[in-house]
Amino acid sequence: MSWKPFIKFWFKECGPDQWFFKKRKAFDRLLRKRFLSLYSEVVRGEHADWRKSPKGRLAEIIIVDQLSRNMFRGTSGMFAYDALGLALAQEALRAGADKGMSQWERVFMYLPFMHTESKKIQRESLRLFKSIGDKQNTWYARDHKKIVDRFGRYPHRNRILGRKSTPAEKKFMRTHKGY
Template identity: 35%
Template structure:
């Protein structure tokens, strides 16, 4: 099995698995064991991708999806609670834009499309946020759309994600500090 398929199968499970195509609990939950597993299995792939050695993967839908997973999802597991968790977000957005412009996005199933759209939801840029909401509206998942809209509202209000301030060494405003004390203020 090639590395692209190993990355995609690790995240979404193999097509032969009964849970393939379904949401997985490990995706959005803090789990040190899962973080360590991601780091152990995929840190070398991420470092190669970050260095530009895997750019040829972007020549296919599956390869582009694997790059997005490395840059946008695996970083959040491998480098949790550090600035490096967000350092490759721009690369993920570049690949996601590429997928949209060349039609690769349309080759994905619904769950895969959610992850191809997440780099826009993770962005602190308003245009990216609007694109995220549009993509999630098209996917028709109420829960995923709710998250996209909540991300957009935070960017509209603050121009950034206050829950990242500490990790990124940014000083929070009084309004952000008050916001961070409310339920569902971070993701």
């Protein structure tokens, strides 16, 4: 299978409301129905040939980093392949795959940096999002970085990942909705 139908779906049939702003069960179900098999193939490395193309690389990154958050919402599966998504994004940047991409394409290529619980990589995330020049996404990158700088992780993931929250994290979660 080619990466092209997925990229067309993601950027032509979907938009910010589906991607970020509304957590819709119907959209999650649609993604599972249409792309669960493809997701499984990608995380097994069966579409590494897509990396010959910048958009193919982007498709792999979105499938690993974003589809997991929809298809496995509320479970540890949301984060199961975050390290793979980050490695794919780092490899893509080393290859210059983000050059010439649209703003939204770059956002999705950079999101694995924002999703990591590494302070070092959060600094890179903020730099990348600033380079786009979009205030809203830069604000989100800065907010994610502040959380990881403060706690070393995302406290809102603790329950799902079976981690014990500290008193400071519990207090924080009462005032911050999380991501």
